[in-house]
Amino acid sequence: MQATQALLQDFYTYLLKQRKQMIGYPSNQSYNFENLYKFFELSINNIGDPLSEGPYKLKAHKFEKEVVEFLADLVGVEGDNFWGYVTNGGTEGNMYGLYIAREIYPNSIVYYSQEAHYSIQKILKLLKMPSIAIKTYKNGEIDIEDLERALSVNRTKTPIILATIGTTVKSGFDNLPKIKNLLKDYAFTNHYIHCDAALGGMILPFCDDAFEIGLKSGVHSISVSGHKMFGSPMPCGIVLARKDYVDKIASSVEYIGALDTTLSGSRNGHTTLLLWYAIQKNQYEGYKKIVEKCLKNAQFAVQEFNKIGIKAWRNKFSNTVVIPKPSRALLEKWQLAHEGKIAHIITMPHIDQSDISKFISDYAKDISTS
Ligand SMILES: Cc1ncc(COP(=O)(O)O)c(C=O)c1O
Incomplete structure (x- = not known):
């Protein structure tokens, strides 16, 4: 020993x-x-949908709900049409957002910048989603003209935009207002926007003249890392998505007495507590x-x-x-x-x-x- x-x-x-x-x-x-060290004497498993009840009691769903609400308030949502959960990190949240997008719009193409996080290509492969990588400007932001070219020749497929809000290497912020204008100009019947805001999701909402990245502004889902600006010693994250979309993919599981809306089965309850505590301490x-x-x-x-x-x-x-x-x-x-x-x-x-x-x-x- x-x-x-x-x-x-x-x-x-x-x-x-x-x-x-x-x-x-x-x-x-x-x-x-x-103040949280004593909780490491306990196993806490946030299994199932954070809003569900069920027989499993050693879980921190109540806190998870508040963590999700903090992010919802911060980025802006449309009434109560939002849902989310604490993930294992930004990557899981991106996979979740793209998964919803694929389920809602199977006949679609994902557009993402060539400077998007390396995990995006892996996720697209796993989800078998057709995709087009778009060029970037020197500052790391998605090239709007190149995006326009790609959209203009694929008008029969629903565009799914994977917007990076702070690219990994140069922290370029894909210009959402311009992207939304393009989608409007080309009169697509439907579209889906997922924001990979791993780091930027906890920066832009605090900057007075930055553009909006929330569901209220027309984004459909957003993923933020918890071990970055939030401040958690363990990797984690939060994903937020439109509730009406999540409802379409939810299924009920008798064994846990809850809806199976999340990607993982067993989920980390401690990271939820860490994020919740960080939020209580720091507030907006x-x-x-x-x-x-x-x-x-x-x-x-x-x-x-x-x-x-x-x-x-x-x-x-x-x-x-x-x-x-x-x-x-x-x-x-x-x-x-x-x-x-x-x-x-x-x-x-x-x-x-x-x-x-x-x-x-x-x-x-x-x-x-x-
Ligand atoms: C832009 C971007 N997206 C996603 C990720 C992955 O996030 P995580 O490490 O929380 O899975 C990162 C990580 O640095 C990132 O920079």
Whole structure:
């Protein structure tokens, strides 16, 4: 047992050290869930639809409902025509949104940007959905002219738009107002819009002049990650969809005494509690301040990089700062995501200006020696 303890202690120390250098991924390291530790003595399984009852009692459905309502209020919904659940992460929410879209519109084509998250292609393959990848502008946003070209030659198929609200590498926000105008111009009888808002879903709603991404604005489903801006130590997410659409795909399961509306059977009840607690602590105002701080720090990083002649940039409303790719050693040390000639840092809530300055100083040394 002593050896086990020693291994665990080593791992713990290693993680603490790595956490300090977590600047390259949107993994939020800023939270305190001490008050919830006692719940880890209990198994909590959120099996079934969050709104259902049933004989299984060790579940946190009541909290899950409130978490979903928080996101619904935040992004905007049409009356009570919404439904959602706590997922295992943004990817599951994207799969859920596309699954509903396929069930409602089997004769359809999915349009997604070539800079969409890598899991989208996997999901499309799993769901066997015909799809077209659309070009992007330099800033990572979907190319509206290319989307128009693709829509114009496929007018007999219902368009399903997978809009990325914060692409993984450059955090480009696909321009929903322009996309909606296109759909109107081409007079499609039906369409479906799913927003992959893994990171941006908890940023744009706090920015006064950003476009809307909620169901009220004509989006049909949206997926947000919970371990990103929400702040959960375990991967999770929230998916929100129009209730009238979800009702069409729900089926009743006698064994759990509940509707089987979610993708997984057994579901994590602890992550629901973590999200619920984070929401209680931060509320709208707290999250707004967190987002403002992250965006301010991202701007600080751009300015500091530019001061030393490095062409760093970011999209408006984004805490992702794109930089020229440094050496492999620096990528490793600071856990930097990279693609082609670029890398990025993401100023998540645990990153402050002193961390950014330390990183830039390391970066400057790195490029001067390479
Ligand atoms: C745009 C985008 N979509 C989806 C995902 C996947 O989210 P998750 O890791 O929560 O499954 C990510 C992850 O970084 C992402 O950047």
